[in-house]
Amino acid sequence: MASVNRTGGRTTRWKSGRRRGAGLPAAALAVPLLLLGAPAAPAAATETVTAPAAAGAGTVAIEATDAVTLPPMVTHSARTAITIGFGKDRPGHPTGPRTITVDTSGAAAVVDFFQFPDCERGATEDIHVCTVPHKKADGSDTVTFTASAAPDLQGGAARLITYTGSWGGVPATPASTRVRVGTSTDLRAAAPRPVGVKPGSGGSLAVAVTDKGLVGADAFLLTVQVTSARLSLVKDPACTYDTQYGRDRLTCRYDVPVAPGQTVAVRPVRFTTRADSFNEEVAFGVTALVSPGPGEPPAADHDPYWTGTKVRVVTGADFRATGARLTGPVGAKLTARFSFVNAGPAATDDGPGMYAVVTVPKGTEAVDVPRVCDPTLDDDGSQPDPEHPGRYQCPFLNGSGAPGIVHTLDFTFRIVTADVAPGSVTVRENSHAHPTDPDLSNNTAPIAVTVTSGSSSSPSSSSPASSPGPGSGPAADPGSSAGELAASGAPPVALIAAAAVAALALGGAVAYTSVRRRR
Numbered sequence: 001m002a003s004v005n006r007t008g009g010r011t012t013r014w015k016s017g018r019r020r021g022a023g024l025p026a027a028a029l030a031v032p033l034l035l036l037g038a039p040a041a042p043a044a045a046t047e048t049v050t051a052p053a054a055a056g057a058g059t060v061a062i063e064a065t066d067a068v069t070l071p072p073m074v075t076h077s078a079r080t081a082i083t084i085g086f087g088k089d090r091p092g093h094p095t096g097p098r099t100i101t102v103d104t105s106g107a108a109a110v111v112d113f114f115q116f117p118d119c120e121r122g123a124t125e126d127i128h129v130c131t132v133p134h135k136k137a138d139g140s141d142t143v144t145f146t147a148s149a150a151p152d153l154q155g156g157a158a159r160l161i162t163y164t165g166s167w168g169g170v171p172a173t174p175a176s177t178r179v180r181v182g183t184s185t186d187l188r189a190a191a192p193r194p195v196g197v198k199p200g201s202g203g204s205l206a207v208a209v210t211d212k213g214l215v216g217a218d219a220f221l222l223t224v225q226v227t228s229a230r231l232s233l234v235k236d237p238a239c240t241y242d243t244q245y246g247r248d249r250l251t252c253r254y255d256v257p258v259a260p261g262q263t264v265a266v267r268p269v270r271f272t273t274r275a276d277s278f279n280e281e282v283a284f285g286v287t288a289l290v291s292p293g294p295g296e297p298p299a300a301d302h303d304p305y306w307t308g309t310k311v312r313v314v315t316g317a318d319f320r321a322t323g324a325r326l327t328g329p330v331g332a333k334l335t336a337r338f339s340f341v342n343a344g345p346a347a348t349d350d351g352p353g354m355y356a357v358v359t360v361p362k363g364t365e366a367v368d369v370p371r372v373c374d375p376t377l378d379d380d381g382s383q384p385d386p387e388h389p390g391r392y393q394c395p396f397l398n399g400s401g402a403p404g405i406v407h408t409l410d411f412t413f414r415i416v417t418a419d420v421a422p423g424s425v426t427v428r429e430n431s432h433a434h435p436t437d438p439d440l441s442n443n444t445a446p447i448a449v450t451v452t453s454g455s456s457s458s459p460s461s462s463s464p465a466s467s468p469g470p471g472s473g474p475a476a477d478p479g480s481s482a483g484e485l486a487a488s489g490a491p492p493v494a495l496i497a498a499a500a501v502a503a504l505a506l507g508g509a510v511a512y513t514s515v516r517r518r519r
Contacts, residue, residue, distance in 0.1 A: 060170055062172050065084075070111065070180070099130065101129050107160065119145070158178040186305065191207045198273070198314055207269055230276055236267065258288075316437060323424065330415050357376070363415060364415050372395060
């Protein structure tokens with residue numbers, strides 16, 4: 001679908017197209033444009049200016065790029081400029097506004113058009129009416145728009161863009177541009193996902209390369225790169241090996257021709273996993289090498305096309321929560337420290353790895369909560385009370401899912417009635433493709449409340465329920481949580497992004513101690 005954005009009389013039209021190889025490393029290479037001289041039947045113009053010619057005025061003609069060959073959009077969308085105008089002034093030319101109507105309907109099926117400056121959209125999305133400026137002394141001003149091949153297209157017959165217009169009310173001789181999509185190699189690598197890979201073990205990927213283009217390759221380069229340091233590539237003596245941002249990369253050359261439509265198997269790519277591997281990815285980039293002429297060495301046809309495959313490691317990440325005990329009279333303010341840890345073995349530190357849900361104990365209200373926490377849906381799914389929310393959700397920072405790192409949250413509660421009931425804290429892993437938690441019973445821990453006689457107006461502290469020490473850091477014993485962890489029962493809810501995060505780094509981990517007053 002096309003959209004039009006008009007600002008100050010300038011129109012920009014964008015056609016959507018699927019981007020290929022996005023998000024993976026690739027460098028755009030320039031692709032030469034070829035001029036075509038093959039004739040094509042002119043398309044009928046959809047708009048004709050019929051104003052009568054001025055008395056004594058000479059004829060005017062539209063000048064345009066005659067023909068272009070667009071590079072196929074194999075790995076990037078290369079745009080080609082097409083220029084239109086009236087040429088230089090000469091005796092007998094009229095004066096007044098100069099307009100050219102561009103009709104791209106004849107090429108719309110195979111070409112994406114972009115950037116029509118000094119143009120307004122006409123009756124349809126394929127019609128643009130362009131005003132040619134007259135700033136140069138000789139009148140040779142032009143209007144330029146750009147075009148690129150539509151995705152997944154190569155070769156085919158030329159298509160026609162037609163132009164009609166007028167100069168000072170005098171109809172201009174029409175013109176056209178022949179546009180066709182060129183041909184190229186289109187090498188892509190693929191490998192099935194390995195199954196049953198265990199932490200600390202090895203595996204291999206059966207890689208195959210296919211030419212989906214219309215031109216064959218004389219040879220090709222295969223680049224293999226892991227996207228996490230938790231996966232290592234086994235060095236291949238026939239390939240070059242290096243690291244990029246701490247991640248392994250192999251580049252192998254294969255002097256093997258690949259014909260259009262042909263698939264060629266290459267040597268298996270071997271890898272090893274670490275103890276904390278869980279959901280890794282391997283990326284493949286293929287660069288086609290084509291000889292420019294007899295006796296000349298093959299050179300890159302265009303930049304690599306990148307694909308990838310997942311390596312799912314059979315493992316788990318054991319998330320554990322520690323609650324607290326609140327003891328005091330009605331009116332007392334008690335600060336509770338909750339702790340959360342991923343006891344491993346898998347890491348989940350790509351993106352926001354963990355989040356916590358804190359359910360306020362009945363008979364109390366939260367008066368100070370960490371800034372990373374926001375009210376969320378209550379147990380019954382209803383919206384939170386704006387004055388006294390019953391539940392908070394607290395996301396942790398990126399990298400929070402590393403095994404053995406303890407994260408803490410400090411909440412301050414006020415006991416408002418003697419009729420109390422326990423609350424809870426729950427920790428969850430935030431990735432959609434997280435490893436299986438082997439023990440959900442320790443994901444939730446209670447917030448126990450005991451009301452004593454008397455009254456109090458001064459703040460006091462609660463006692464942790466088998467909580468690790470203050471702050472965040474390596475867990476002394478992630479497994480010592482028996483007795484104070486309730487059975488799993490609080491289901492995870494949708495993550496609400498925190499508006500602000502206050503964090504302290506202690507021992508390489510994250511501690512959240514900044515709080516905001518809720519009341």
